[in-house]
Amino acid sequence: MTLKNLKLALLAVMSVMWAGCDKETSLDDTYADILLYVSETTVWETIGSGGTPAVEYMQVKEKHSAEWQRLAMGSIKGFDYVHGHAYELEVRKTILANPPADASNTTYTLLEVISDVPSVTPKPDELPEEAKFKLKMVQLTPFMNLDTPLAAPFDFLTFRILDHQDEYIFPGRPEFLQYYDSIVMSSPVLPDTYCVYRKSADESGTSEEFTSQWSSHFFEKRDFPISLKGYKDNEVKYEFSITQIMRERDFLGVDWTNGAVAIANPKTSLIYSILDTRYEFLLTDTQMLNSTCYVIIKVAFSSGLTDAEYLKRQEAGLRWLLEKHLGKHPSQTAADFKTLPQDADIVEIYGNNTTRAALLHSKGDDTHEEYYYVIAEPK
Incomplete structure (x- = not known):
């Protein structure tokens, strides 16, 4: 066999070996x-x-x-x-x-x-009936005053803790409190907890803090579980869970077609979640410009931050929100928007089938501080 033929044969064998490897990974x-x-x-x-x-x-x-x-x-x-x-x-x-x-x-x-x-949660029959409690979402306040039974991100939800007979006891002290040191609201998909009942003791005696009704926004766009867990001696003694139904509208809680529009004096709402305290947002009422609806979103001020830290937090919070609810939309440009200010400095553009949103940066001047904000409008 010639040297040339030998090289060709070796190449053929190696090709077969590589092909075989590619089938695996x-x-x-x-x-x-x-x-x-x-x-x-x-x-x-x-x-x-x-x-x-x-x-x-x-x-x-x-x-x-x-x-x-x-x-x-x-x-x-x-x-x-x-x-x-x-x-x-x-x-x-x-x-x-x-x-x-x-x-x-x-x-x-x-x-x-x-x-x-x-799971370490005891079975319900291990506790007397009067020790049991329930969690119920009792009021939904949609962001845009819509008549809907389904919550959306940025809507305001109110919850109550009920006794085992579905009774709401206020004012007064429910009987089930005597069985616990604390009762805590949590969700496996959210990073924080909210304590609705806490009993503590010190040299001056025993004290109790109890909240029978509380409210929150939620940033989630999918259904998620919420639990109330009763603790005694640092152990969960009883737990009651619900599934909170969430249905995103066009964007967060905004319905561009059916929602209310502020003709004058739009107000700004503080949007917060008791189970996700990383960011709080400021959301304006839906307004109108150039015959187009729009909203403005900012990150609420956090105490203890320098100006540079707060500016960085603004950008991070708005990016987190937009990436969670909208995908990046590089094909859109400033010319596609109808409600942006003329001097808008666009950092990023996001969008879905119904909505476009721009993350904007205002450089500030002698009378205005530097900040980040979002303008969202319908397509």
Whole structure:
């Protein structure tokens, strides 16, 4: 065999070997071994319409992530999820260079179950009836004065704690309080908690703080669980949960077609969430300019920050909000907007099927401070 023929034969063999390897994994795939937390609660979501059945998802988040994300059941190879258990897993997260059509570009493979914690909530029949309580959302105040039974992000929701007979006791002290040191509102998809009852003791005696009714906005656009947990000696003794139904309108709580528009003297509302206190927002009433509706959103001031820190917080908070509810829309330009000020300095443009929004930067001058804000309008 000549040297030339030998080279050709070697190339042919190597080509076959490479082709065989490509069937197993792409040379461009990347992976990392990470910690992944899996919540003890799941969420259900309907994909599409026309009577399509709801799909159940696990709720997962990586070690340094603040928010829980959906992940389809069975998406972690080698892992069998048990309802009511919370897990800490070591998994191999692989980013596929050439994912299958209509599939995620990310796969997970279980390496180790670091912890598997079953629910510690006692069964209801372990407590007397008078020790039990319930949580109920009793009032919905839509942002745009719409007549709707469904809450949207930035609507104002009011909750009550009821006794086991669905009775609201106010004024007065419900009987179930004697069984607990504290009662706390929480959600596995939100980072903070809210205490509705706390009993404390010191050298001067025992004191109690109790809130029977409270209100909050929520930044979520999907249904999410809310729980009230009763603690005694730092252990959960009883828990009652509901699913808060959320339906995003055109944008947050804004309905461009059916919502109210402020003709004069628009007011600004403080939007806050008791279960997610990272940011508070200032949202104007829907206004009209050039025959087009629009709203303005800012980040509320936080005490204890320098001007530079507050400016950075404004940009981060508005980016977080827009990325959560709208995707980036680089094809849109300032010329597409009808309500932007003439000297608008656009940082980023976001949008969905009904709405476009611009993250704006005002450089400030001798009479006005530098700040970031958002203007959103219908397409």
